Amino acid sequence: EVQLLESGGGLVQPGGSLRLSCEASGFSLSDYAVSWVRQAPGKGLEWVSVIHNSGEIYYADSVRGRFTISRDISKNTLSLQMNSLRAEDTATYFCAKQDGPIVETWFFDYWGQGSLVTVSS
């Protein structure tokens, strides 16, 4: 059974840093891409970053240069290092496994329960 479990959320001051983790089970990070998707309170979904099974990494323009995605294959764990945090980064962050034959058709087939990040002084 595929499961994703996020941890590491909390309250942080503007300009501060936070690291989120996502423990995956039921599949290997070396076989599938996994993304971070966030949702601001009362708002819609926004894709943040992906790490492909190949190790390729991509970011949304809104976080490029501030956020860093990484993975530990041996622990089957995904991480998101978030630096220079802003109030607009306040959101629930979901890790989500992706599937599909080619990148343009990938969809998010399994989601974690989410981890709330609040950026406020």
Place this chain on the structure above:
Amino acid sequence: QSVLTQSPSVSGAPGQGVTISCTGSSSNIGAGSGVHWYQQFPGTAPRVLIFHDTNRPSGVPDRFSGSKSATSASLAITGLQAEDEADYYCQSYDVSLNAWVFGGGTKLTVL
């Protein structure tokens, strides 16, 4: 402002049907990127309802169906039930942005 456009809300009586639309452009839906739909209840993670335009994962009732044409897509729900009241999001891939993109979401109210 979302790359994919959805109406903010839709409503229908139990037993009736509704359609939720998702409008994109030539760089996402019109580029042949797949369209996928998610259902989200308050305080929970989204779950995939329709993938690759028209396909239902196991466990999703056949009351839910998807379609796609040119630069837009639709989610149809027939035989509305109270338990269908939720937020619905469309998603695709934008080849110009090199990013997965979502619609702003549609809140379904079952009257």
